[in-house]
Amino acid sequence: MMLSTGSYSSKCMQKEMGHIQNNKPFNNLFLHNKTAGADEIQIDDSIIKTLGERKKHMCIKKGNDSSPACNKASIPGTVTQRSCVYGGARVVLMPVTDAIHLVHGPIGCAACTWDIRGSRSSDDDLYKSGFSTNLEEKDIVFGGENKLLETIIELNKLYNPAAIFVYSTCVVGLIGDDLKSVAKKASELTKCRVIPVQSEGFRAVNKSLGHQLACDAMLDYLIGSGEVKNPSKYDMNIVGEFNVAGDLWDIKPLFKNIGVNVLCAITGDSKVEDIAAAHMAKLNVVQCQKSSNYLAARMEEKYGIPFLKVNFFGIEETSNSLRNVAKFFHDPGMIKKTEKLIESEIWRIRAEISKYREKLTGKKVAVYVGGNKAWSLIRAFEELGMEVIMTGTQNGLPEDYERIRETVKDGTLVVDDANSMELARLLKKYKPDLIVSGAKEKYLSLKLGIPFCDFNHDRISSFAGFQGFINFAKEVDRAVSSPVWNLTPKKCSGVKENAG
Amino acid sequence: MQDNMIKTENLCILDKKFAVINPCKMCQPMGAVQALLGVKGAMPIIHGSQGCSTYMRFQLCRHFREPINVSSTSMSEGTVVYGGEGNLLKALSTIWKEYNPEIIGVTSSCLTETIGDDMALIIKKFKNSHPDEDLPPIVPINTPSYSGSHVDGYDKAVKSLVENLAHPEGKNKKINIIPGMISSGDVAEIKNMLDELNVGSIFLTDNSESLNAPLNDDVAFLPDEGAEVEEIRDSANSIATISLSKHADSAAMFLQKKYGIKSISGPLPVGIRNTDQFIGYITKITGTKIPKSIEKDRGIMIDAIVDAHPYNYDREVAIYGDPDVVTGMARFICELGMIPSVVCTGTQSSRFVQDMENIAEENDFSPVILAGRDLYDLHQQIKCMDLELLIGNSYGARIAKSEDIPLLRMGFPVYDRLGAQRISILGYKAGIRMVDIITNTILENYYDESGHEFTNFNEISC
Numbered sequence: 001m002m003l004s005t006g007s008y009s010s011k012c013m014q015k016e017m018g019h020i021q022n023n024k025p026f027n028n029l030f031l032h033n034k035t036a037g038a039d040e041i042q043i044d045d046s047i048i049k050t051l052g053e054r055k056k057h058m059c060i061k062k063g064n065d066s067s068p069a070c071n072k073a074s075i076p077g078t079v080t081q082r083s084c085v086y087g088g089a090r091v092v093l094m095p096v097t098d099a100i101h102l103v104h105g106p107i108g109c110a111a112c113t114w115d116i117r118g119s120r121s122s123d124d125d126l127y128k129s130g131f132s133t134n135l136e137e138k139d140i141v142f143g144g145e146n147k148l149l150e151t152i153i154e155l156n157k158l159y160n161p162a163a164i165f166v167y168s169t170c171v172v173g174l175i176g177d178d179l180k181s182v183a184k185k186a187s188e189l190t191k192c193r194v195i196p197v198q199s200e201g202f203r204a205v206n207k208s209l210g211h212q213l214a215c216d217a218m219l220d221y222l223i224g225s226g227e228v229k230n231p232s233k234y235d236m237n238i239v240g241e242f243n244v245a246g247d248l249w250d251i252k253p254l255f256k257n258i259g260v261n262v263l264c265a266i267t268g269d270s271k272v273e274d275i276a277a278a279h280m281a282k283l284n285v286v287q288c289q290k291s292s293n294y295l296a297a298r299m300e301e302k303y304g305i306p307f308l309k310v311n312f313f314g315i316e317e318t319s320n321s322l323r324n325v326a327k328f329f330h331d332p333g334m335i336k337k338t339e340k341l342i343e344s345e346i347w348r349i350r351a352e353i354s355k356y357r358e359k360l361t362g363k364k365v366a367v368y369v370g371g372n373k374a375w376s377l378i379r380a381f382e383e384l385g386m387e388v389i390m391t392g393t394q395n396g397l398p399e400d401y402e403r404i405r406e407t408v409k410d411g412t413l414v415v416d417d418a419n420s421m422e423l424a425r426l427l428k429k430y431k432p433d434l435i436v437s438g439a440k441e442k443y444l445s446l447k448l449g450i451p452f453c454d455f456n457h458d459r460i461s462s463f464a465g466f467q468g469f470i471n472f473a474k475e476v477d478r479a480v481s482s483p484v485w486n487l488t489p490k491k492c493s494g495v496k497e498n499a500g
Numbered sequence: 501m502q503d504n505m506i507k508t509e510n511l512c513i514l515d516k517k518f519a520v521i522n523p524c525k526m527c528q529p530m531g532a533v534q535a536l537l538g539v540k541g542a543m544p545i546i547h548g549s550q551g552c553s554t555y556m557r558f559q560l561c562r563h564f565r566e567p568i569n570v571s572s573t574s575m576s577e578g579t580v581v582y583g584g585e586g587n588l589l590k591a592l593s594t595i596w597k598e599y600n601p602e603i604i605g606v607t608s609s610c611l612t613e614t615i616g617d618d619m620a621l622i623i624k625k626f627k628n629s630h631p632d633e634d635l636p637p638i639v640p641i642n643t644p645s646y647s648g649s650h651v652d653g654y655d656k657a658v659k660s661l662v663e664n665l666a667h668p669e670g671k672n673k674k675i676n677i678i679p680g681m682i683s684s685g686d687v688a689e690i691k692n693m694l695d696e697l698n699v700g701s702i703f704l705t706d707n708s709e710s711l712n713a714p715l716n717d718d719v720a721f722l723p724d725e726g727a728e729v730e731e732i733r734d735s736a737n738s739i740a741t742i743s744l745s746k747h748a749d750s751a752a753m754f755l756q757k758k759y760g761i762k763s764i765s766g767p768l769p770v771g772i773r774n775t776d777q778f779i780g781y782i783t784k785i786t787g788t789k790i791p792k793s794i795e796k797d798r799g800i801m802i803d804a805i806v807d808a809h810p811y812n813y814d815r816e817v818a819i820y821g822d823p824d825v826v827t828g829m830a831r832f833i834c835e836l837g838m839i840p841s842v843v844c845t846g847t848q849s850s851r852f853v854q855d856m857e858n859i860a861e862e863n864d865f866s867p868v869i870l871a872g873r874d875l876y877d878l879h880q881q882i883k884c885m886d887l888e889l890l891i892g893n894s895y896g897a898r899i900a901k902s903e904d905i906p907l908l909r910m911g912f913p914v915y916d917r918l919g920a921q922r923i924s925i926l927g928y929k930a931g932i933r934m935v936d937i938i939t940n941t942i943l944e945n946y947y948d949e950s951g952h953e954f955t956n957f958n959e960i961s962c
Contacts, residue, residue, distance in 0.1 A: 051594070051597075051598060073574060073576055073578075074550065074572070074574045075574070075590070075594055076572070076573045076574045076587040076588070076590040076591035076594060077545065077571050077572075077573070077590060077591030077592065077593065077594030077595045077598070078571060078572075078574075078594060078598070079553075079557075079569045079570065079571045079572075080550055080553075080554070080571075080572060080574060081554065082550045082554060082574075083550055083551045083554040083555065084549040084550050084551025084552075084554070085551075086551055087551045087554070087555070102519075105610070106527055106610045106645040106646040107520060107523050107525060107526065107527050107645070107649070107846075108526055108527025108528075108529070108530065108552070108610075108645045109527075109551075110520070110523060111523040111525065111526040111527065111530075112526060112527075112530070112555035112556060112558070112559050113555055114522065114523070115895075116558070124504065125504050125505075126504040128898070129504070129505070129521055129522050129876075130521070130522050130523055131519060131520070131521055132519070132520040132523060133518070133519070133520070134520040134523075135610075135646050136646055136647060137644070137646055137647045139646070140610075140614060140646050147518060150517070150518040151518040151519045154516065154517065154518045154519050155519050155521075158516070158519075159504065169610075170548070170549050170609070170610060170611040170614075171610040171611060171614050171645075171646060174580075174611065174614045174615060175614065201549035201550075201551045201552075201611070202548075202549045202575050202576050202577055202580050202611060203576070203577050204576060204577065205574070205576045206550075207551075420567075420569055420721075421569075421598065421599070421721060424719050424721065428718075428719075439558050439561055439562055440554070440557050440558055440561055440568075442561065443561055443565055443566050443567045443568075444567040444719055446715070447566075447567055447713075447715055447716075447717075447718070447719045448717060448718065448719055449715065449717045458562070488715060488717055489715070489716050489717045490717045
């Protein structure tokens with residue numbers, strides 16, 4: 001099955017590996033990793049000075065016994081990059097386009113988070129509005145259930161939406177509003193799907209629980225309640241694909257080309273009825289494995305739908321993901337089509353990619369993100385000739401760090417829940433040529449004169465699939481190669497020296 | 501794409517009673533944090549869930565395009581059950597050791613207010629457990645997110661700073677200025693005017709350089725510019741306090757009551773009359789003469805307004821945002837000959853309503869005044885009017901697009917254009933630029949390339 005097409009990427013990978021091994025800034029620091037079990041590893045002061053209890057949250061990857069401690073509460077007082085359980089739930093559900101996303105709580109929870117998901121819609125724009133019950137002092141004293149019920153009834157009357165997701169926030173959990181019973185009553189009164197999401201912000205130490213609660217809401221209230229009109233044996237869902245900057249629109253055509261019918265993306269560019277019928281798929285593929293493995297596993301348990309982990313960032317990862325799907329469907333025609341597609345796509349983009357590779361080869365990258373991107377981007381960077389010297393996530397679980405360990409080369413610094421001070425220290429010391437992160441880290445790195453690429457909600461172009469890989473390369477080049485960096489103080493001396 | 505923005509049947513009746521749709525306000529801690537970011541060496545900490553500080557940092561970063569650090573006590577289920585004391589004590593210790601701040605501002609949240617944490621008491625405990633250490637001042641700011649808005653949060657933060665730090669000791673001949681939530685550029689405009697007037701000042705607080713900083717290959721973890729703790733202490737010795745924003749005058753009232761320092765509240769010096777009023781206060785309080793340079797700027801601004809008047813006259817405008825910015829802009833818009841037909845703020849405020857009614861009476865028009873309402877209500881009103889310009893933050897961009905009206909961005913947040921921290925509207929100098937910007941927006945949208953006004957030919961019968 002691995003025909004000539006596969007060798008393009010593996011060849012260039014081999015070339016890069018040699019290069020990477022020599023250039024790791026941390027290679028000579030292996031000795032500093034203590035040899036005890038994973039939990040005992042402490043980062044050495046020579047790499048970064050930080051609080052004692054933070055030292056075990058960072059390590060240098062070496063063989064199989066190096067993972068940082070994780071999934072622990074952040075130290076109070078640090079500027080953590082983490083968010084809350086509500087934040088986790090909203091990132092999973094808010095891309096559902098024809099639903100109202102009603103935040104039950106004081107105004108701030110909705111006011112700071114509406115229309116910031118960055119996921120695009122091909123049709124409905126209801127999900128872009130911010131809805132809140134605006135709980136006030138009297139509601140905190142007397143309870144917010146009535147206000148919630150009235151709000152749902154009012155919103156249903158105004159919009160007649162496909163569903164209303166109701167998110168609970170910290171204070172709702174404290175005053176004890178019974179979200180489920182209000183949702184049930186509202187659903188009976190309005191005949192609209194009213195779906196409670198028990199996402200009180202404080203329920204866990206990071207947002208991972210929120211992802212799970214969002215998946216539970218879909219499993220309990222949505223999936224299995226609708227049906228597909230014309231089912232086919234090649235129906236598939238893409239789970240954990242949120243269509244940020246239009247990623248889905250670069251993935252879907254690939255599947256159409258090989259004859260796979262994408263029933264529904266959960267939840268990018270989705271409609272409520274698509275998700276309701278998602279149980280009729282023959283296969284789930286999981287893109288964001290951080291947020292959505294749980295959903296796929298539960299759908300397998302409940303509906304017997306097998307799932308595959310996929311990754312559409314990078315040429316090799318996209319190719320292998322397509323191959324694995326074709327292999328799953330056991331259709332020789334599809335397998336053939338897939339190889340043909342991969343070959344022609346790689347042929348199509350190769351000239352442009354090598355143009356960028358030439359400029360980017362040897363550049364060092366630091367990745368610090370919220371989800372699966374801490375490992376799923378590594379190969380993509382290697383395909384551009386770049387080397388990842390640091391990777392990490394704000395909310396990784398042990399299995400996430402296992403994936404990271406499987407993916408990164410020896411000598412890569414792996415960080416868990418790095419706070420903003422630690423990031424600043426690491427960036428200043430190791431001066432990567434690029435950092436890939438989200439909006440909160442953007443101006444920290446730019447101020448340090450370090451090129452930045454947003455791979456979060458705020459990015460401007462799709463990065464998935466073959467076409468997305470070109471956008472990605474272009475975006476990375478735009479960040480790294482811009483002449484603006486020649487003006488920064490370290491490159492360009494001050495006014496006086498330049499005069500005359 | 502389906503436009504789902506306004507679904508009400510009868511547009512002109514504001515019949516939405518319960519839901520807030522597309523909020524025009526944020527919660528109290530957001531305002532408190534913004535005030536603290538104007539204090540040199542200050543570390544703001546939100547006593548609550550991590551999401552509060554993280555999402556606020558996100559909003560502040562994308563508006564100011566600066567690194568913003570706000571720490572969190574990272575409350576979670578286990579700690580909520582037993583109260584937040586342990587987390588707050590630990591947080592104070594971490595911040596003190598790790599970040600070495602000159603001052604720590606602790607704001608509460610809905611979570612910690614509801615579980616009843618007594619922050620002042622916990623801070624006292626922390627101090628008592630470090631009797632021999634040289635601790636920075638630690639200021640508690642009660643900002644329950646379920647009451648008021650970010651505007652109140654700013655007000656409370658400045659008040660807490662003054663209450664906790666102001667210390668009478670002689671006289672300093674300075675004027676305290678409480679800016680309210682305005683851009684770095686606007687604070688700089690006021691500072692420049694005071695320099696020209698040769699009047700010493702204490703800004704409570706001052707984001708002019710902390711949130712508009714040069715790139716120097718380094719990153720200031722805490723604001724390395726801004727109001728100094730010593731200056732806040734000295735605010736008890738000033739001649740007077742001018743709160744540029746009326747909704748940020750609690751600290752001024754406190755100083756007046758406790759130390760007899762005269763308090764003057766607003767209006768925000770936007771446009772000719774409001775700026776005249778501000779300059780008038782200063783000259784009256786200090787006895788200083790108005791310098792020629794300021795007279796000249798005022799003259800140029802009037803010249804610009806006169807040059808612009810044929811293009812602007814009678815055009816109807818909607819303004820939304822924080823109450824003082826809206827009333828300030830409304831009066832200025834009237835000076836240009838335009839009509840602010842709809843004004844909207846998310847903050848409940850009788851002061852705002854009263855101010856708008858006064859402006860309406862002064863200029864003989866009857867605006868729709870929306871206080872404590874949201875952008876849905878604003879949009880609904882816009883739909884049943886014939887408006888030609890929207891003025892407000894980036895959240896109105898979808899309304900502007902949907903109604904095909906140009907949007908002039910100002911206020912908070914402005915995240916879809918560059919330079920939000922430098923958008924300035926205060927005083928004569930910024931006023932001159934603003935007259936040009938507003939008028940050019942009108943020219944760009946309603947006049948063709950040879951300068952002729954677009955005409956709706958369908959309405960003309962030949």
